[in-house]
Amino acid sequence: MSERKPNIAILGATGVVGREITQIVDELHIKFNTIKFLSSAKSAGSELEFQGKKYIVEEAVPDSFNNVDIVLASAGGSTSQKFAPEIVKRGGVIVDNSSAFRMDKDVPLVIAGVNDDDLRNHKGIVANPNCSTSQLMLVLKPLHDKFGIKKLIVSTYQSVSGAGLAAINELTDDTKANLNGEKFENKCFKKPISFNIIPQIDVFCENGYTKEEMKVVNETKKILHLPENLPISCTAARVPVYRGHSEAVDIEFEKEVSPEEVREILSNSFGIKVIDNPENYEYPTTRDAAFVDPVFVGRIRKNLAFNNGISLWCVADNLRIGAALNTVRICKSLIEMDLY
Numbered sequence: 001m002s003e004r005k006p007n008i009a010i011l012g013a014t015g016v017v018g019r020e021i022t023q024i025v026d027e028l029h030i031k032f033n034t035i036k037f038l039s040s041a042k043s044a045g046s047e048l049e050f051q052g053k054k055y056i057v058e059e060a061v062p063d064s065f066n067n068v069d070i071v072l073a074s075a076g077g078s079t080s081q082k083f084a085p086e087i088v089k090r091g092g093v094i095v096d097n098s099s100a101f102r103m104d105k106d107v108p109l110v111i112a113g114v115n116d117d118d119l120r121n122h123k124g125i126v127a128n129p130n131c132s133t134s135q136l137m138l139v140l141k142p143l144h145d146k147f148g149i150k151k152l153i154v155s156t157y158q159s160v161s162g163a164g165l166a167a168i169n170e171l172t173d174d175t176k177a178n179l180n181g182e183k184f185e186n187k188c189f190k191k192p193i194s195f196n197i198i199p200q201i202d203v204f205c206e207n208g209y210t211k212e213e214m215k216v217v218n219e220t221k222k223i224l225h226l227p228e229n230l231p232i233s234c235t236a237a238r239v240p241v242y243r244g245h246s247e248a249v250d251i252e253f254e255k256e257v258s259p260e261e262v263r264e265i266l267s268n269s270f271g272i273k274v275i276d277n278p279e280n281y282e283y284p285t286t287r288d289a290a291f292v293d294p295v296f297v298g299r300i301r302k303n304l305a306f307n308n309g310i311s312l313w314c315v316a317d318n319l320r321i322g323a324a325l326n327t328v329r330i331c332k333s334l335i336e337m338d339l340y
């Protein structure tokens with residue numbers, strides 16, 4: 001492992017994901033030479049404490065990236081599009097949380113522990129997958145390696161924090177208004193989110209799927225190196241939960257498979273915790289996953305509709321494995337593989 005230590009910048013440090021990234025840089029003991037925190041003009045000048053030291057948040061401008069080796073970015077797609085060329089020009093690597101570069105063929109889309117080797121092909125930009133794809137990859141990769149995925153159907157139940165701070169506040173305000181019998185005008189979501197489930201995340205595409213659903217389809221194929229014509233379908237819904245995404249997953253495999261084998265493999269896989277004892281009502285719920293790292297899996301059973309099919313339930317913290325934790329794990333891999 002290299003003895004070099006990178007200069008790091010956190011772009012979008014004052015946002016929901018950026019704050020989480022900052023905390024996880026500390027938790028994962030990332031060794032750096034210097035670190036700086038960047039935002040828009042709005043939060044520039046604010047103070048932030050990190051590892052017992054006070055830092056002033058700076059407004060991001062192109063020269064902010066002089067002598068920066070690794071940028072951990074969660075400041076929206078247009079900000080990443082604006083700054084990525086500046087970062088690359090200066091010899092840095094950007095690990096980006098937005099969807100701006102995910103499907104570019106020159107940009108590795110990486111889940112640490114799943115396809116770290118793809119990092120070797122980076123040309124200065126590495127993309128972090130969409131939150132609903134991320135948790136799924138850690139589950140699917142070891143199963144695909146052993147049994148070969150033939151067909152995949154995913155239904156997601158996604159929390160409001162996936163849509164940022166304003167959406168978190170909208171759930172609180174709409175719930176209060178509803179309980180008090182007051183009128184509430186929803187802004188973040190197309191329909192009221194309190195006491196409701198909304199079968200739309202992001203905009204609709206021509207094929208009737210939403211963009212969020214197509215992210216799961218396309219990103220899964222890219223990360224697992226699956227054939228373009230492998231059938232995958234997804235339905236994504238927003239649920240009135242603050243933190244944690246849940247997913248019902250139905251998989252058809254090439255090879256024969258049993259629930260016992262799946263339980264055994266996942267119990268020994270990186271980043272996964274199996275809780276699966278239905279007789280004692282033991283299965284993971286969204287609350288189990290909030291604020292912690294593992295992707296929890298339960299309800300593993302034979303799927304009745306497929307040959308060689310398995311159904312399972314998977315929950316994870318969308319702000320950690322779905323965004324910040326994977327970003328920092330990628331940073332760690334870049335350092336360990338000496339790829340910056």
Ligand SMILES: NC(=O)c1ccc[n+]([C@@H]2O[C@H](COP(=O)([O-])OP(=O)(O)OC[C@H]3O[C@@H](n4cnc5c(N)ncnc54)[C@H](OP(=O)(O)O)[C@@H]3O)[C@@H](O)[C@H]2O)c1
Nearest residue numbers: 012014015016017039040042043074075076098162164323
């Ligand atoms: N929330 C999730 O679960 C999740 C998951 C995966 C990916 N993401 C992606 O991560 C990104 C951030 O999401 P979020 O939920 O953290 O949003 P957020 O809470 O709204 O935070 C946005 C951050 O970006 C900064 N920013 C905005 N415009 C900027 C600019 N022009 N230059 C520099 N900094 C700028 C903001 O700074 P100010 O404080 O100055 O406004 C703030 O620090 C988005 O691309 C989102 O799609 C989010």
